[in-house]
Amino acid sequence: MSRPRLGYGTNGLTDLRLDDALTLLADLGYDGVGLTLDHMHLDPLAPGLAARTRRLAHRLDTLGLSVTVETGARYVLDPRRKHGPTLLDADPDDRFARIRLLIRAVRVAADLGAHAVHCFSGITPPGTDEDTAWQRLADALGPVLEAAEDTGVPLAVEPEPGHLLATLAGFHHLRRLLGDPAPLGLTLDIGHCQCLEPLSPADCVREAAPWLRHVQIEDMRRGVHEHLPFGDGEIDFPPVLHALADTGYQGLTVVELPRHSHAGPELAAQSLRFLRDGGTR
Template identity: 60%
Template sequence: MNWAYCTNGFSDHRLPEALAILADLGYNGAAITLDHGHLDPYAAGSAHEVALIAKRLGALGLGAVVETGGRYTLDPWRKHHPTLLDDDAGAAQRADLLSRALRIAADLGAPVVHLWSGVRPAEVPEAEAWARLVRWCERLLDEADRVGVTLGFEPEPGMLVADLAGYERLRRLLGGHHRLGLTLDIGHCRCLEPYDVPECVRRALPYLAHVQIEDMRRGVHEHLEFGAGEIDFPPVLAALDGYRGLVAVELARHGHAAPEVARRSIDFLRRAYERAGVDGAGRTAGEGRP
């Protein structure tokens, strides 16, 4: 497994420092959340900073993906606003951020940009919300094709595209576009999917571009440290065997203790992977052998 950590969990650290800590702890990569403190896509001189971070990633031997879930990146008053489901002016703001993220990802050598649909505005009928999402995704997929980066679309509880069924619907509406991958959040599978978590992983595997991981409880959308929720991780990691992208710990609200939380997280995941007993061909120990 290529363990990674989301930099939104290191918001009190400078990005180069956070990357160095992750490398020292043995992580293989970073899921870099574009925001005011880390690679602000609207800051003057951002291209120079991106070049420096690309060099830093190379020196540390870290892979990367680009995430776009900063809470107040576009609107200082409203979290995750505007979205692709808003009116043309608001949706264009979100699309501009995502286009910048695609170009930054290309410059970093990151193969994936993560995104989500947003919450459907109360005044927008569901059919119109889906039409808006498809229209803007078509434009973004054109840009993704131009720069050679995949969009990793994340189903998010409470949003228009909330679950795997919603992602599959969007994929059909976009003609199964080869640049529309899936960002699977393992905690979300426990939170709201009607299947057990390993089954969700197996269903998602054909589309996986990026994985986020943390513990969670049924019906409660709260990202928890490993062991504080209800997920049995060895079967989940066994189901993920064969996936070669990043598996990124997402604990955005744990930045006050980021180095120790990151240390505990990778230790837990390594132990869980060992307990999974996967042999590299998708089999648990003893399976398929005489």
């Protein structure tokens, strides 16, 4: 079985400076990093983004780390609304703030040589019917997909529990709604598959393979959306790792533990050992 290319998400290392986090991951032996654009790690709204991105690209190259860009920062756009504003908000100006952030993320990703940009739909606002929400999502993603096409960096949409686009079925609905554009890909979170998909996580990997552009991985329990360290949930990982190898997926498989930053360095080391050992409990 070919070894997956493993990364660790900076949203699980928020107590570390970005350069310290990158150095840690390189020293541990990770192949790359899932970089969440946030105020503590390459702030996408602070001045001098282009220069900071160039310096980061050089540092990643020096450390031998590949990268994917993630856009799930909780309060980067609004200090009072978690993940707000979203692509589904009723106010066009609010939707545009998220669109602008995603386009900026695509351009940062291109400058870093990232293999994908991750995003998600957001929660359907109260009083918004489902058809309206899907149309807002499709319309909002149009300019982001244009930027992805222009830069050659795919946009990898993540099914997120509780969001409008929550499942693989939702991803396929969006894909058909948009006319199956080439830059549109999928972020598959293995824990989310365990949480709510009808298929097993390994079968989800196989079903998603043609559109797979980014993978996140952690443990989880059925019906409970809580990202857990490996061994604390219910996932059978060897079949998942075999399925990823069988599909020929070449991107990063990024450990996603955003609520465990207090123990980030230790968990980064433990997670790498677990996955390198084939995911055996």
